[in-house]
Amino acid sequence: MSGPGAPSVPVLEVFSSFQGEGPRVGERQVFVRLARCDLRCAFCDTPESYPTPDTARVQVAPDDEGDEHPANPMPVADLVAAVARLDRPRGLHRAASITGGEPLLHPKAVAALGPALRALGLRVHLETGGHRPGALAQVLDAIDEATPDLKLESACGVPTPWEAHRESYRMLEAARKALAVKAVVAATTPVAEVARAAAFAAAHVPSAPLVLQPLTGKEGAPPPPSAAWLLHLHTAARAEHPDVRVIPQAHKLMGVR
Ligand code: SF4
Structure with a gap:
């Protein structure tokens, strides 16, 4: 996509790595990490995504630490070209993971990005806090699967957005695009909270x-x-x-991004 009206989007980084979370752990993916987030989870490991950096960090080759630093916001066409350059040899990666920050702060860009990444032969995965159902509706056709969070108050430090989660989960369930629901748990997570969350997920997104x-x-x-x-x-x-599966963040064990 290019030309007048084509969306641009603030990007934190584009890189090749192994999926470290959820059911596809260990799969080689290209990560497209968009900047900005409207949440402030206590456990957040990407606070650098909150502001929009002047430049993005774009890995140039999949087994190499070399980066380029294009200016933000990046045109979606440039982002797609960066992913295509990284997926060499073609097919090295199984999927592109659109993550953040909160990618659903940029629904127009995600809606443009998804089909273009699919055209590269990549499955399009979306990671989201699961709290922006209106934006999710705008990108549903552009993604192949999503992992919405279930934000437990005991771990995040903010009230769980139950209503927004309900809407998001129902939408993903109807489209059969929920790969998994992810809930971060802490030493402070009570049994009753996790039981409530599990019943909620089973009720609204039973296929995941x-x-x-x-x-x-x-x-x-x-x-x-x-x-x-x-x-x-x-x-x-x-x-x-x-x-119900217990899966730790494997990328941190491997020492990769
Ligand atoms: S939604 Fe993700 S990026 Fe945003 S504050 Fe929570 S953990 Fe951090």
């Missing part, structure tokens, strides 16, 4: 597994759950949901 992701230690965030507490949380969730 619920992934409990143990919080990774971070200053200012609640402490990570112990192994024993994770087992308790899983037992409580499993009583309400047919498919």
Whole structure:
């Protein structure tokens, strides 16, 4: 897409790595991390995405640390070209993951980006906080799958947006595009909260597994759950949901982005 009216979007980084979260953990993907977020989760590991940086960081070759730094906002056409350049040899990556920040702050750009990435032969994955159903409706046809969060207050430090989650999940379920619902859990997460969340996910997005992701230690965030507490949380969730998995952030174990 190019020419007048073609969207531009603030980008933090474009890079090749392994998917570190959820059911597709270990899959090689191109990550398109868009800038800006309207949430402030206590455990956030990408606070650098909150402002719009003057320039994006765009990896040039998949096995190389070399970056380019184009000015922001980037035209979607340039972003697609950067992804195509990175997917060499063609097909090295199974998918492109549009992440953030919160990518649904830029629905027009995501709606343009999705089909162009698909045309490169990539499955289009969207990672979202699951709290912007109006924007999700605008991009639903442009994505192949999404992993919405379920923001637990005990881990995030802010009230769970139940109504927005409900709308988002129902929309993804109707389109059969929910890959998983992800809930970050902490040592402070009560059993009752995780049970409520599991029942909620089972009711509104029954086709998707619920992934409990143990919080990774971070200053200012609640402490990570112990192994024993994770087992308790899983037992409580499993009583309400047919498919509950515990998957840690594997990219951090591997030391990749
Ligand atoms: S939604 Fe994601 S990027 Fe935004 S504050 Fe929460 S963890 Fe950070």
